[in-house]
Amino acid sequence: MKWVAFLLIAVATAAGVFVLTAPASGQGEAVPIFGIKIPRGYRDWKLVSVAHEEGNLHSLGAVLGNDVAIKAYRDAKLPFPDGAIIAALHYSHIPSEENNKVFGDPQSFVPGPPTNVQFMVKDSKKYATTSGWGYAHFDKDGKPGTEAALKTCAPCHAKASRDSVFTQYAP
């Protein structure tokens, strides 16, 4: 019996790992239109790629994916299957005074304060009118984007050549 109890605990523990990192029902306020909350545990997701945006953004970002999204990326499988979620974590792009002092050259840029976090959630039925993707934007305090802002996501992403996704997997 003790052995079975050990197995039960091991299974429960292993299951717990997945529960903690699964998006589940999300947390905080949901965005308008798409009804998406911040997925629980997204900061633990695996890396898809990194991104640097200048223009008016001056942004340094990391793109993470849940297990469904990462598998699709690694299998180069398009379109992304239902359940895939891609997260974009954005920070201001700032020089690193400490690094530059050591390098003797103003060459080093690092993430400053977080600016926003965005999500793409694949659900081909629920989001059929926006190519199967739901979109979410939260500011640094977790406040959802406005309806007007969220309406701009799908038309722009529709111009991306790989199932509305701009970011490619960095090996």
Next chain:
Amino acid sequence: MKWVAFLLIAVATAAGVFVLTAPASGQGEAVPIFGIKIPRGYRDWKLVSVAHEEGNLHSLGAVLGNDVAIKAYRDAKLPFPDGAIIAALHYSHIPSEENNKVFGDPQSFVPGPPTNVQFMVKDSKKYATTSGWGYAHFDKDGKPGTEAALKTCAPCHAKASRDSVFTQYAP
């Protein structure tokens, strides 16, 4: 019995997940001086931060950590404990033609081809003469850095104010 068999498979599967993502004995050729191989599963590690280097580097990078390193970062615990490994994945910093066409502005930079991957491995006894850290550098083909190059790691990292580590955790 079937139920027990199911549990056994579940436990074995769960254990397999950890085996795959653990650094274990590494793979490929070891670097000189520090004897470090490429840790198995490092591409699955969690994100520490991202980095952009100009000067002579033109590099866009992601910094990942194994579970020991991530825990230390999140607990803001210094020095890093033995077993912590920090990985720096470097890519060339290139403009994204596709993104820029959509945005109508040459604002978007993404990872180009991988250039190298570097590791810091904490082992306070083994690497006592280099502040407890071993260093590794592998080029895009997995070829280890030279002894001369590896000798430059520790003196430079010693100038970083947080236990020889430049990269700070991005929330």
